[in-house]
Each structure stands twice: as C-alpha cells, then as structure tokens.
Amino acid sequence: MDTALLEKALAWRDADPDPETASEVDRLLAAGDEVELLDRLRAELEFGTAGLRGLFGAGPNRMNRAVVRRATAGVARHLLATVPGAARKGVVIARDARRGSDDFALEAAGILAAHGIRALVFEDRAPTPLGAFAVKELGAAAGIVVTASHNPPAYNGYKVYWDNGAQIVPPVDSGIASFIAAAGPANALPFMPRAEAEAEGLFVSLGEDLARRYHEAIGKLVLHPGKGRDLVAVYTAMHGVGARFTLEALARSGFTSVHPVREQNEPDGAFPTVSFPNPEEPGALDLALALCEETKADLLLANDPDADRLAAGARDAGGEMHVFSGNELGVLLGAYALTQRTPRPDRPLVLTTIVSSSQLGVIARDLGASYAETLTGFKWIENRALELEREENRTTVFGYEEALGYSVGDVVRDKDGISAALVFADLAGWCRTRGLTPWGWLEELQRAHGLFLSAQKSVTISGAEGAATIAAIMNGFRQRPPTVIGGLAVEETRDYGAGFAGLPPSNVVAYLLEGGSRVTLRPSGTEPKIKYYFELRESPQDGEDLPTAKRRGESRLAALVAGFVRLAIDRGQPA
Secondary structure: OOHHHHHHHHHHHHHOOOHHHHHHHHHHHHHOOHHHHHHHHOOOOOOEOOEEEEEEOOOOOOEOHHHHHHHHHHHHHHHHHHOOOHHHHOEEEEEOOOOOHHHHHHHHHHHHHHOOOOEEEEOOOOOHHHHHHHHHHHOOOEEEEEOOOOOOOOEEEEEEEEOOOOEOOOOHHHHHHHHHHOOOOHHHOOOOOHHHHHHOOOEEEEOHHHHHHHHHHHHOOOOOOOOOOOOOEEEEOOOOOOHHHHHHHHHHOOOOOEEEOHHHOOOOOOOOOOOOOOOOOOOOOHHHHHHHHHHOOOEEEEEOOOOOEEEEEEEOOOOOEEEOOHHHHHHHHHHHHHHHOOOOOOOEEEEEEOOOOOHHHHHHHHHOOEEEEEOOOHHHHHHHHHHHHHHHOOEEEEEEEOOOEEEEOOOOOOOOHHHHHHHHHHHHHHHHHOOOOHHHHHHHHHHHHOEEEEEEEEEEOOOOOHHHHHHHHHHHHHHOOOOEEOOEEEEEEEEHHHOEOOEOOOOOEEEEEHHHOEEEEEEOOOOOEEEEEEEEEEOOOOOOOHHHHHHHHHHHHHHHHHHHHHHHHHOOOOO
16 A cells, blocks of 8 residues: 555544544555545545535545544634634534534534633534524524535535624635644544533533524514415425424414425435435425325425425416426515515615526516625625625615525525525415416516526536546636527626626636526536536517417527537537
C-alpha cells in the first residue's frame, strides 16, 4: 500500500472519537482496499452550500462524528470571533431521523458547550423549518440542523443558520471554513458530555413550547379560514419527520379528512419504500397517488424527509389527479399571497431564483408588487429578502425555487414544506368556494398574465474526467455562444461568472430568447451533474382555448430542449 495513504489512514483512525468508524478504517486497511481508502481520505467534505453533505462513513470525505466535531469547532470559533453575545444567545440544534443524526446532534452540542456556548437542543427529532424558526424565535446566535434533506439513505449532512435566521452566505461560510481547517484532530478538540453541560447550563432542551409557537405563527398565514374544509387530502412524509407537524397544522385549520400514507408516515432513515426520498424522483409518489385513487382525494401533499420541501397535486376539471411542477406551485402560492392577503402590505415583495420561472415576476409587475431574482438556493432568497426589507422597507410575502422550495411570509427564513402545505390546502379550499380546482385558478392566472412552460434536464457525468467534462461544456458555451436555440433567436446572453445585476459571481450562463423564453445552464453544486433549465412563453391566439395553446407550447418547448442538447453535444457533452 502507498506509504502516504497508509500514514493518512492511520492518523485519521487514531484521531477518530467514534470506535465504529475507526474500525471501518482498520477493515479497509486489512483488506488492502486502496481505492476505497483513497476516496475517503483524498479530500475533506467541502464546507459550502450552507454546510456539509456527504455519504455516511469513515474519513474526512464522509459524514461522521469526527467531521461534525471539527465543523462545529469552526462554527463555535467563528461565532465567538464575530457575533457579540454568541455564548449567551446560544446555538439551536435540530436533527432528522437519518442514520447518525442523533449522535451528530450530541457531538455538536458537546463541542459548543466546551467552547462556553449554550447548546439549545431539540429533545426530539424535528423538521428543518422548526430548527430555522427556533433560531429566529429565540434570538439565537446560530442554528445547526443535522439533515441530508432528500438525498438517498446513505447520506447525511449538516446545515448552518446565522443569527438572522437564514442559511449562511459569504463571508460567513468561508470564515467558518478557515476555522475548520485550523481545528486540528477531532479527538484533540475540547468536548463536554451532555450531563456536564446540563449541570453548567450549557445544554438546554427544547420541546413542545417551540412547536406550539411555530404552529401559532404559521396558522396566521391562512388567508381564508373555514372555506373548503371538506376537501379530502392524502399526505406522505416520505419516511421523514414532517408527519406530526404537517398533519397537526392541517387539523388546526379544519382539514380533518387527511389520509396519511401509512407505509411512509413514521420516521425511518432506511427509507424502505423509496430508494431516493425526493418527491421529484420518478416513483417516489406512487404510494401516495394510489391512495388518492382509493380515497377519492381532492389533494395530494408530500414533504421530503426533513419537511422543508413540498410537492402537491390536485384534480383537474375532469377529475384526474395531476402533480404540479415546482414552478406551477410557486406561481400559485405567490399569486395567492399577492392577491388574497388583506390588508395588502404597502410594499409587497416576492422572490425567486434565476433558474425558476419568470412568470412570478410578470405577475408581480402586473399587480404592482416588487420582484427580485437571486442565485439558486434559499440562502440567497432569504438573505436578499432581508436586505430589501431593511434597505427599501419591503414586506416579503413569498419566495420560492423550482426544486419544490417555498417560503410564505417571514415566519421561517428558509423553505418550509409544512407551512406551504397548509397554505396550499387553504388555497384549494378557497378555489372550491369559487367552483374551481387549483388547476382552474392556474389557468385563470395564465390567461391573465401569460402562459409559461418549463422543463429541466440534468446530465450526470461521473468518474475522474466528469468535472473536467462539465467545465469544458460550460467553457464551450462561453467561447462559442449560440445565436439561435431551437429556432428562437438569442436576444441576450447573461454570464453570471463575473457577477450580474448585483448578484455574487456564480458559474451560470443564461440565454434570453425572442418572445420571452429562456435557457439557463449550470453545474450542480453537490453532484457530478450539469443542469439545463428551459422556459418557453407561449401566446394564445385570439379566441383560442388554453389547452390548445398549451399543447402547441409543449411542442415548441420540446424543440427548444432538443435544439439545445445538440448544441451541448457539440460542445463536449457525451451523446
């Protein structure tokens, strides 16, 4: 075995506070598995995207107790250096039901306490939105949520919030990363066990009071209480921690005919009925859709495992159940917040990202509301919302991203699948009193503000050459920008690499096409993928019914996707 690799493996094992992952290194050494050891030891999980996310296992390139200790030491030391009163204010700690989450939460608490910082720890497993809510509600200095959200069962993660209640952005992330780099071996870090920390007042349990305050806060987001409460709904928690909270929120608002998918209702980090617990993945909603037919449900509601995302469906005028795309649901919830809240705020603000549908921006403009676009990710949405509230006296009423993330109002400064489910059910009840389904109201919005159709395509390019190939594709488009895509002329090219319209630099390129259509491409921040986002704006002809215009638009959208893929292949994408 390579000497340097052997020395690195032994050093990691000897510094690992967890006997289980330490013995995992021993087993790999005994087997002489250099490939696996190299993958685990060649690099450290990058602290970014508001924290850490990776496969569970031994080594710095995995999620384990040693990595969590070092990350938390970085958070603690950066807090003490930059946030006045951080030790007294404390850090909220929440976790989901994945493998390792209970242990990781206690590891984080022990490191914080050893640094003199109060650890405010949820006694039970809690959804991510509740953790984010608690940071704001308690005036904490920061928050840590142990979760890998909707990733496969083998993953876990660690998400960080700052004292404004939102996920961290630069320069906080790089500041924490620098302290992590200087932290040293995990077993050499100061650590205080729970019993000692409790005795010192440095471990504080959080529980039902925070849950009650959260429910009271999101209950105020309901705009038409009592209307359409006879609707029948199906709900799935996707084996996550959302069931208790979402079902209670719906019941508090009068939705009593809600059928949970029993096979997926209890927290289970093994995710026995889905290999990829993401409501967007093919097959993930099969059990819920089957229960919809069995119960003749009007609505389908689905959270991902940490309940920060929402997928939703409703029956159309013909009685068929269809699931909304992330953009369609975002447009519905955003329009609802803009048109149904009374009294309407003087300076309402809605936000979305540069890869989400621009239809919300058109609706906001038509209604005289403010609109902002940010980079991909809710950390950007919420931090920008806070800026505009502070600098321009705006009132944030809604933010969303197309990957099923929605934030209604400012109760939680992050995406919240629980409150979004409650507000969507309220929207559906209001539609029912008007003789419509949510699909019918979406058609009304499209007639009034334009028909926007969207699609997304992700191309996975794994292996040692994957990152280089993805970079070559991005460079190919920058060096040879197209003038026509799918028969539509390119009217403007936006390269966000050097920053654009006040946004931070990001490896994203967008092409604005004639007629209001758009194509955007970017590499994934967490997977070996390049992602393409397509939006086509269709204009119904005089007297034309919307379904006919939509079919024509879908055909044109397919041509746009095909035309762009040909350009991507010409610039290095595998065929």
